[in-house]
Amino acid sequence: MKKARLSMAEARILGQYWKLGTRSVREILESLPEEERVAYTTVQTLVYRLEQKGALRKVRKIGNAQLFEPAIDEKEFRGGLIRDLLDLFGGSPRLLVSNLLESGTITLKDLRVLQNAAQGAKSSRGRGGKNHA
DSSP, X not given: OOSOOOOHHHHHHHHHHHHHOSEEHHHHHHHSOGGGOOOHHXXXXXXXXXXXXXXXXXXXXXXXXXXXXXXXXXXXXXXXXXXXXXXXXXXXHHHHHHHHHHHTSSOHHHHHHHHHHHHHHHHXXXXXXXXXX
């Protein structure tokens, strides 16, 4: 994806494409929860912006409806967000986590759970838990 930032509204629409796959603007609009519904033209504008930014691509036309699909995967997108977030903290994961703790966004209990999960993943890799054929 080009290094273009996405608005929250654009990210929400892209999320629907990841969830649903190839869809028309109308199908995406109808998939939104009732309280998030906006005008058709608003969703259409967001979809075309996402296409311009390289996050969606047009795949075919059925009647008057253009069908779009994600051009980037969710993991790639989130990875970019994490890199951008770390940049805001001078590239320091410790400073980021410290800020999350101070703000109450994450708790020490959350950190312990993450640490245990990381240790479990590390030990399973060490025991040959990942098969590389």
